Amino acid sequence: MKNKTSSRGITQKQAVAGWIFLTPATILIAIMAFWPIIQALFTSFKTGSSANMTWASPLTFNYTRMFQDRRFMTSVGNTFLYLIVQVPIMLVLAILLAQLLNNKDVKFRGLFRTFIFLPCATSLVSYSLIFKSMFATQGLINTILVNLGILKENFNFLGTTWSARMVIIIALIWRWTGYNMVFYLAGLQGIEYSVYEAAKIDGANGWKTFWHITVPLLRPTIIMTFIMSINGTLQLFDESVNLTSGGPANTTITMSHYIYNNSFGQGVANFGYASAMSFFVFILVAVLAAINMKVGDTRD
Amino acid sequence: MTEAKVKKNKSAIQRRLIPTYIFLIICSFLSVFPFYWMISAATNKSLDVARGKLALGDQAAVNLRNLLNGYDLWHDMANSFKYATTQTILAIFICSLAGFGFELYHDKLKDKVFSILLLAMMIPQVATMIPLFKMMSAMGFLNTVVGFMLPAISTPFLIMMFRQNSRSFPLDIMEAARIDGLSEWGIYWRMYMPVMKATYAAAAVITFMNAWNSYLWPKVVLNKPEAQTMPMLIANISGGYTVDYGLLMMAVLFCSVPTMVIFFVLQKQFAEGITGAVK
Numbered sequence: 112m113k114n115k116t117s118s119r120g121i122t123q124k125q126a127v128a129g130w131i132f133l134t135p136a137t138i139l140i141a142i143m144a145f146w147p148i149i150q151a152l153f154t155s156f157k158t159g160s161s162a163n164m165t166w167a168s169p170l171t172f173n174y175t176r177m178f179q180d181r182r183f184m185t186s187v188g189n190t191f192l193y194l195i196v197q198v199p200i201m202l203v204l205a206i207l208l209a210q211l212l213n214n215k216d217v218k219f220r221g222l223f224r225t226f227i228f229l230p231c232a233t234s235l236v237s238y239s240l241i242f243k244s245m246f247a248t249q250g251l252i253n254t255i256l257v258n259l260g261i262l263k264e265n266f267n268f269l270g271t272t273w274s275a276r277m278v279i280i281i282a283l284i285w286r287w288t289g290y291n292m293v294f295y296l297a298g299l300q301g302i303e304y305s306v307y308e309a310a311k312i313d314g315a316n317g318w319k320t321f322w323h324i325t326v327p328l329l330r331p332t333i334i335m336t337f338i339m340s341i342n343g344t345l346q347l348f349d350e351s352v353n354l355t356s357g358g359p360a361n362t363t364i365t366m367s368h369y370i371y372n373n374s375f376g377q378g379v380a381n382f383g384y385a386s387a388m389s390f391f392v393f394i395l396v397a398v399l400a401a402i403n404m405k406v407g408d409t410r411d
Numbered sequence: 412m413t414e415a416k417v418k419k420n421k422s423a424i425q426r427r428l429i430p431t432y433i434f435l436i437i438c439s440f441l442s443v444f445p446f447y448w449m450i451s452a453a454t455n456k457s458l459d460v461a462r463g464k465l466a467l468g469d470q471a472a473v474n475l476r477n478l479l480n481g482y483d484l485w486h487d488m489a490n491s492f493k494y495a496t497t498q499t500i501l502a503i504f505i506c507s508l509a510g511f512g513f514e515l516y517h518d519k520l521k522d523k524v525f526s527i528l529l530l531a532m533m534i535p536q537v538a539t540m541i542p543l544f545k546m547m548s549a550m551g552f553l554n555t556v557v558g559f560m561l562p563a564i565s566t567p568f569l570i571m572m573f574r575q576n577s578r579s580f581p582l583d584i585m586e587a588a589r590i591d592g593l594s595e596w597g598i599y600w601r602m603y604m605p606v607m608k609a610t611y612a613a614a615a616v617i618t619f620m621n622a623w624n625s626y627l628w629p630k631v632v633l634n635k636p637e638a639q640t641m642p643m644l645i646a647n648i649s650g651g652y653t654v655d656y657g658l659l660m661m662a663v664l665f666c667s668v669p670t671m672v673i674f675f676v677l678q679k680q681f682a683e684g685i686t687g688a689v690k
Contacts, residue, residue, distance in 0.1 A: 121516055128595035129516025136509030137524060139565035144531040147542035154541065161545075208438060211431050216424050225678065226439035229446065231685075232674035234624035236642035237663045240649050241445045244452065244460065244656055251448065254463025289442065290685065297686045346535045349626045353646055367537040367627070374541055375631055382541050389538035397533045
């Protein structure tokens with residue numbers, strides 16, 4: 112019989128139709144994601160200009176060079192600094208805002224939500240440039256701080272390492288807090304409001320309900336936003352390029368920005384070396400995501 | 412409870428919420444202020460912007476004229492629209508078809524293929540850009556819409572979003588349609604697409620936003636000035652030795668208007684698009 116019903120109740124003909132439907136997308140991902148990452152691995156063992164590349168000798172040449180490259184190590188350090196400082200502040204702020212906006216007694220909730228969500232409407236390049244102009248030596252923030260008497264004279268925020276890093280972190284928090292808040296609001300909608308009413312009757316105050324009801328119930332969402340934030344931060348590019356141009360003297364540069372400079376930026380394109388560094392980023396992303404999922408799995 | 416008591420209770424609740432309101436107002440102000448700053452800067456002279464002038468100015472026309480004289484604004488806007496629209500239409504078609512196939516025709520092998528596709532989420536863009544650049548260059552797709560969108564029209568995120576949302580698609584209606592003689596393609600085209608309208612809207616909004624805002628890949632694959640997008644244009648303006656802030660912010664405004672319109676008109680769909688794959 113041709114149309115034999117399979118165990119799940121779909122016929123063979125239908126099963127074939129299903130395969131046809133998912134084929135274009137599957138082939139595209141195979142060619143546009145899996146094949147390139149394999150090629151990147153091969154390229155990372157080669158040296159030479161893009162036209163005539165040869166196997167490196169020793170094969171691990173690019174990788175050895177990478178770990179001795181002070182500038183690359185600075186970019187790794189910067190990226191992790193942004194990750195460790197910015198992600199926790201942003202996520203805590205986002206949960207807090209979601210909790211406040213989930214309170215049915217608060218008026219104008221829709222308006223507040225729209226305002227706080229609004230930064231997501233800008234492109235990463237746009238907001239980088241807006242922050243760049245606000246924090247310029249001749250710029251708004253300096254004018255305000257000098258007029259308030261906090262600063263004696265204009266301070267070069269973007270030309271000083273520690274403050275340039277801080278501006279990047281502030282900008283990231285501004286851009287992504289509302290984005291994460293939306294996830295938590297969606298998660299909170301899944302929690303019966305009566306749970307909160309009951310807690311209120313039992314005399315639990317705001318902080319108690321926050322720590323003992325909201326946070327545990329949102330745990331899966333928190334883990335997911337955490338993974339997404341790590342993934343995004345490890346790939347930071349637009350902000351480093353447009354807000355600080357990696358400066359001063361490459362002290363705020365991110366990994367992606369440094370890799371771009373080594374492959375498509377000014378100077379010699381070194382595809383072999385850039386591929387080695389990009390493969391390192393891939394491994395970092397994969398390992399951190401795997402750790403997070405392992406941690407997240409114990410929720411039951 | 413009497414009415415007076417309820418009223419008193421309510422005002423007591425509102426009084427207790429005063430710190431909440433203050434916090435929300437501060438956060439809202441900080442979120443909105445940079446937008447105001449962008450608009451105010453776009454209407455002022457560069458010198459006034461640098462001095463930190465906050466009030467709206469009367470230089471908008473001058474800034475716009477300078478922008479149009481110095482740069483090919485309309486051409487780059489058209490580029491961005493062309494790229495983002497094409498990518499959006501193809502992406503939601505290809506990924507919805509896959510989501511439909513993965514969920515409504517699923518068996519063990521298809522589920523396995525799907526979980527392998529999900530792994531692609533962990534591959535950073537920076538790790539594939541060199542091989543993809545070589546590939547596009549070999550196929551003659553540099554500086555074309557095809558080169559721009561090919562790596563982005565099939566994403567695990569969108570497939571997952573359609574797959575998850577397909578769970579609410581009624582299976583018995585599918586059976587009834589088959590008995591009535593509708594083909595599998597007919598089920599997708601005539602039933603699935605109309606029923607899943609909301610998912611399509613959310614997917615379209617998020618894909619358009621991502622395509623409009625993308626920067627790293629366009630910078631790699633679109634290396635001719637005629638092919639550049641709006642984010643590339645404003646980055647170039649800002650990269651000059653002397654930056655005219657009024658002109659720059661006018662350009663940033665143009666780059667932001669389409670996504671801001673989408674945000675205000677389709678905020679619900681946008682929020683659903685962001686969280687779409689996690690139901």
